[in-house]
Every structure is written in structure tokens, then in C-alpha cells.
Amino acid sequence: xxxxxxxxxxxxxxxxxxxxxxxxxxxxxxxxxxxxxxxxxxxxxxxxxxxxxxxx
Numbered sequence: 001x002x003x004x005x006x007x008x009x010x011x012x013x014x015x016x017x018x019x020x021x022x023x024x025x026x027x028x029x030x031x032x033x034x035x036x037x038x039x040x041x042x043x044x045x046x047x048x049x050x051x052x053x054x055x056x
Contacts, residue, residue: 006030011037 001009003018003026010030018026 003027003030011035 003023006027007014007016007018007030010033012030013036018029021029
């Protein structure tokens with residue numbers, strides 16, 4: 001797989017750039033990353049929970 005395919009699987013934005021590191025380091029960084037879409041959904045849920053507890 002190439003870097004762009006891996007970025008897409010991990011939900012990185014298309015413009016996210018890994019060109020400053022070697023191919024092997026980019027693969028490792030992508031593989032070790034928490035997908036941005038998962039982080040986004042977790043943050044949304046934390047905000048919802050925080051709002052819920054503020055109303056109590």
C-alpha cells in the first residue's frame with residue numbers, strides 16, 4: 001500500500017503531509033496513530049457528557 005492509501009484508511013485528511021520523513025517512518029507514524037475521526041467522535045462525546053453534567 002502507498003502512503004495515500006494508508007492515510008485514507010486511518011482517516012487522515014488528504015492534505016496531511018508525511019513527506020518530511022522516510023517511507024518507513026511514515027508507515028510507522030500512520031500505523032501508530034489514533035485515527036483522527038475516532039478522536040473527533042470521542043471529543044464530541046466528552047463535550048456532550050460535560051454539558052449534561054453542567055445541567056444537573
